Amino acid sequence: MNAKTMRIHKEARSLFWPWCAVMIAGALPLLEQSHSAQMGGPVWGGHYLIEPASFLGFFLGLPLLATLSLGNEFQYRTMSLLLSQPVVRMEIWGEKMSVTIVAALSATLVFGVSWRSALDQAPDLWMAAGAWIIAMIASALFWTLIARSTLGGMVLAGGIHYFFFVPWLFRRDWIPETMTARSIAAFLVLGYAGVMLWLGRRTLARFQATGGMAGDDLLMAGPRVMPEALAGWLRCRPTGAVLNLIRKELRLLRPLWLIAPLGLVGWMCLSMLGKLERGSVPAMIMANGSVAVVIAVTPLIAVLAGALSLGEERSSGMHSWHMTLPVSARRQWLIKLCTALFAGLVCSVLLPILVLDLFGSPSMFVDVHGGTVWAAAILLLSFASFWCACAVNGTVRAALWVFPAIGALLVAGGFGNWVAPKLVDLAVSRFDPFTDFRFTNAVSNLQSVVILATPLRLITLLLVPTLVIAVIQSYRMFREQLQDSILSVTRKLLPLAIAAFLGSFSLMALYVLVADARQQMWAMFRETHEAIEKIQPGTAKLDATHPLQLTAEDLVKAAPLSPRTQRWLRNSSISVAADKPHSGARYCCGENSRGIRFAQDKDYLSYQAVIHLPSGADCTISFQSGRGNGFLGGVCK
């Protein structure tokens, strides 16, 4: 391997994992489409997970790939080392650009294939997306050199072109749909890209490694833009350690405060776009594109809120030093976590909601009434990001870990969900626990499972154990020295994945077990009802004061009963009495009632049967007759 190949190899290696993540995000819609075609239905949760993941991959992943090659040099403080090597700077520029272009364009290709059907409906979106990608890749190196960080480069390279893109969304009519106009637009974009490439090359050639540490990071320590009064309040005092820690945290989140207004402008544009664009499919798609950009900024802010403070302290070495100060690690951790969650909530939820309230909500895109879910999602994302910042070194690494980590937990939870019914069925078929009536009845009466089975409560139940472990883990990792590697993060993720798996597995297993038990009980109620139905012609004079007394043997003679029902009903006595009609069909047995159909020409009586089992348990079967159908319910106590 010669020197040049080695350098290119090093560049490619630094981009490899982010590139994989972006490629996966790009390929997700394809996987969903292929799954839908094979299985005849969408993937569970696909709409909620795959689309946002794909949008995030495009609007955050591509700028990241474009800036990371140079951003890594700033992050690891290797810029001086790199530039001190006996290599012409233009050669370094060429190597970085070629690796970046290959990585970004290959990922773009995947996104193009995935989104083809949607983009085909609005051909000018192809042009817009192409223009954005070319402009962004060409200018990424320049903006990263200006910002002197990956994050700054991403925001500038991605964000500036977004604001070119928004006015175009409003006034698409400015570019007539003629070949000449399109050629001029393409020429302008290519010209702009050429100028940005030249600027990037020139800036690298003249780059001066001034200052040390993060002293030159534009977002972290750029020009003072804060009003003096606020800056004065944020200045640390000789007393008040806790307040100083909070001030320091707020100041560490400076990039967030700078990016948040950018997101707010996006929300304002979206709000106005919501009023202007209605009706046509291309208009909707373009509006959705705008939504996607805003949606990309919102999670970025949430992720940064969680990762930025600890990430920067870890990579600069300040964190270890703080651990030697006479303030407990727990207090420092708590302040950091609370500040991160608070910042995420304010910038990603409260301020956008305020903007939408002021400018009007584009209700066709955003449901502002779902504020609680939105806030919960942002808090979770910020916490996930904080966890990653505790587990790895540096903001960018933490941010890169957030989505794979969440994905891993979702996969673990999904696997638990998938495997539970299969295992329960296998166990039931093997050990047949429902032979015992008491067990079956007890399980079928687990009403709490039914009561708790609302989606929100289920999600909460699933999340709580995983979250508790994650909170404990984050504290432990916060105070530990890191062994920052993929293996160590995977090892730390493992308990969470196991908790997610066990949570979803146990809930689903319990749910399936209860459903199976109910099915068994239902079979007994139905068979008993069918037998009573057969006996009924001779019981026309049924009334409440003279109930019909039957035995299990009478039922067996009237209709075939399964061996299990026969075993359960052995030596029991059944008293059947006529029942008056009730307004609520499920009055007696709640969830244990089902509608049943029967022959239209027959006349059935509503009745209530009480089965006295030898074990002492009493079962009530209630049948409410209607025209051609009825409701059968049963419950045992």
Add this chain to the structure above:
Amino acid sequence: MSSPSPAIQIENLSYAYGRAEAVHDLTLTVQPGRCYGLFGRNGAGKTTTMKCLLHLLRPQRGQVRMFGLDPARHEVEVKRRLAYVPDQVAFYPWMSVRETLDYLASFRAHWNRKTEQELLDRFQLDPAQRTGSLSRGQRTQVALIAAVCPETELLVLDEPTSGLDPIVRREFIETVIGAYQEGNPGQRTILVSTHLITEFEGLIDQFTIIDHGVAVLSLDSDQARERYQKIRARFAQSPPELDLRAALRVRRNGRELELIANGGGAELLERLRQHNPEMLSTESLTLEEIFVATLKS
């Protein structure tokens, strides 16, 4: 009356990063008021030992006591009584020197403003300057000020003089550290890890040399100087063949013979004297020479 607890007590400390053992079965005790040197080559385990003391790393085996307390259980109490200067000093780049010192002072019950001003003047630091624009040496100076001003019982210094220019280095070692210990004689302890052993020569009371995580030598500085001696002898002809197994190192150069004795210097001298050398001299080894001799042997 019971004797005060040692400032630092390490017993059979072991710590490994994965499979690589950084510290193995290390035992040492630092009494209050002493200046203790932790010497070793790069990667010997000095920083790991210090991090275990500060509870930045949890010992995997053995135990660590600071002022008789477990730093894991009495975290804040222990840290209140010490100040630390890491090997790589970092500050928040947006803070000025003044703000950084105020920030760090806010964590302390006591902060000597007079000392702070004196040191700022001595190091010629501008309090209004942002720490992001400070040089590496200047950052170390700010870190040293921040460590000295709280006047804690223990100073833990990890390569404190790296990056300092010779003038500041000498001033720091001779004046600042000296003044710190004299501020409360017999009570203020220093644990320092350094490569620049010569610079700390006059300051170190006791030291441990670590190699590959193992303590190879722990001695009082005076005892060490007594025990390690360089013996030079010049003979009229080439040096005679002698039984010099007791010597740590033997170097022959023409008619001259140079020995390093690790104890038993008197016996070696006597043996050399029997061969009537033209010249016979002895001198104590410096700590740096002891360090080199120990690790080379």
